[in-house]
Structures are given as C-alpha cells and as structure tokens.
Amino acid sequence: MMTLKEVQYLIKHIEQGTLEEKEDLRNEREKKDNIQRIVLKLIEEFGELAENIRKNTRFNGKNIKGTIEEEVFDVFYYTIAIANEYGIELEKVFEIKDKINQEKYEREFSLEEGRENYKKKIYKKSEY
Ligand SMILES: [Mg+2]
Known part of the structure; x- marks a missing residue:
C-alpha cells in the first residue's frame, strides 16, 4: 500500500x-x-x-x-x-480539512474511526 x-x-x-x-x-x-x-x-x-x-x-x-x-x-x-x-503535505492537510468537513457535514464518524474500521476490514479479508 x-x-x-x-x-x-x-x-x-x-x-x-x-x-x-x-x-x-x-x-x-x-x-x-x-x-x-x-x-x-x-x-x-x-x-x-x-x-x-x-x-x-x-x-x-x-x-x-x-x-x-x-x-x-x-x-x-x-x-x-x-x-x-x-x-x-497532503496527509496533514487531509486531517485538518477533514475535521472541518466532519463538523460542517455533521458526519457521525471521525477520520480515526474510519481508519480503524478500514484496518479491521483489511484484517478480516486476509483471514480468508
Ligand atoms: Mg490523459
């Protein structure tokens, strides 16, 4: 990746x-x-x-x-x-800008929760 x-x-x-x-x-x-x-x-x-x-x-x-x-x-x-x-540095900007967007669009999950979820998904896939 x-x-x-x-x-x-x-x-x-x-x-x-x-x-x-x-x-x-x-x-x-x-x-x-x-x-x-x-x-x-x-x-x-x-x-x-x-x-x-x-x-x-x-x-x-x-x-x-x-x-x-x-x-x-x-x-x-x-x-x-x-x-x-x-x-x-786009990784930094992504985090800063996402915080603003999360509030603006009242999204219910944070970037961190999204990343955790992604890791779980990848982990599950590799179990097959
Ligand atoms: Mg072209």
Missing part, C-alpha cells in the same frame, strides 16, 4: 526526472511558469476525463488508454504535482 507521502515523493521525482535530492535552483518566474503548465495539463486531463465519462469507457484489464481509469490517474497525478510545487 502506498501512502500519500510516498505518492508525493514519487511524483516529485518523476517531475524532476531524477531520484537525486537536488536543491531547487529555479527562480520565482520559473516556478510560476511550471505551476501554470501543470494547471493547464490538469484542465486538459479533466476534459479527457469528462469525455471518457460521457462515453463510459472503462479499463478492461488490458488497455488502459482512453479510459476513465487512465484519466482519473492523470487528474490525480497533476493535482499531486501542484501540491508538491507548493510544498504541501
């Missing part, structure tokens, strides 16, 4: 084109240009996702090209890439 932290690390390095931990030498202009490039890609991918949802093209286990699965991944990828550009 991949954590959000791990996914962010991987996408950061995919975007960098190397696994090396190198200092970010870009100036503010270059950083801003890159964020704009990613946002344009994200919008493009949302368009592709919308098209595939309209056509209901699902992944059949063989070719992922031109499917909802592919485009959900692409949208996810560029969303993470934006978070990385701002140095956002």
Whole structure:
C-alpha cells in the first residue's frame, strides 16, 4: 500500500526526472511558469476525463488508454504535482480539512474511526 507521502515523493521525482535530492535552483518566474503548465495539463486531463465519462469507457484489464481509469490517474497525478510545487503535505492537510468537513457535514464518524474500521476490514479479508 502506498501512502500519500510516498505518492508525493514519487511524483516529485518523476517531475524532476531524477531520484537525486537536488536543491531547487529555479527562480520565482520559473516556478510560476511550471505551476501554470501543470494547471493547464490538469484542465486538459479533466476534459479527457469528462469525455471518457460521457462515453463510459472503462479499463478492461488490458488497455488502459482512453479510459476513465487512465484519466482519473492523470487528474490525480497533476493535482499531486501542484501540491508538491507548493510544498504541501497532503496527509496533514487531509486531517485538518477533514475535521472541518466532519463538523460542517455533521458526519457521525471521525477520520480515526474510519481508519480503524478500514484496518479491521483489511484484517478480516486476509483471514480468508
Ligand atoms: Mg490523459
């Protein structure tokens, strides 16, 4: 299982084109240009996702090209890439934002209860 932290690390390095931990030498202009490039890609991918949802093209286990699965991944990828550009730790934000949402939508379970439940479910599955 991949954590959000791990996914962010991987996408950061995919975007960098190397696994090396190198200092970010870009100036503010270059950083801003890159964020704009990613946002344009994200919008493009949302368009592709919308098209595939309209056509209901699902992944059949063989070719992922031109499917909802592919485009959900692409949208996810560029969303993470934006978070990385701002140095956002999504696991932290998830917890902070979820507390607000839990109250706002009067949800009856906490994130912790949800995680506990998930672990129990996974544990049960591995018993079979
Ligand atoms: Mg795509």
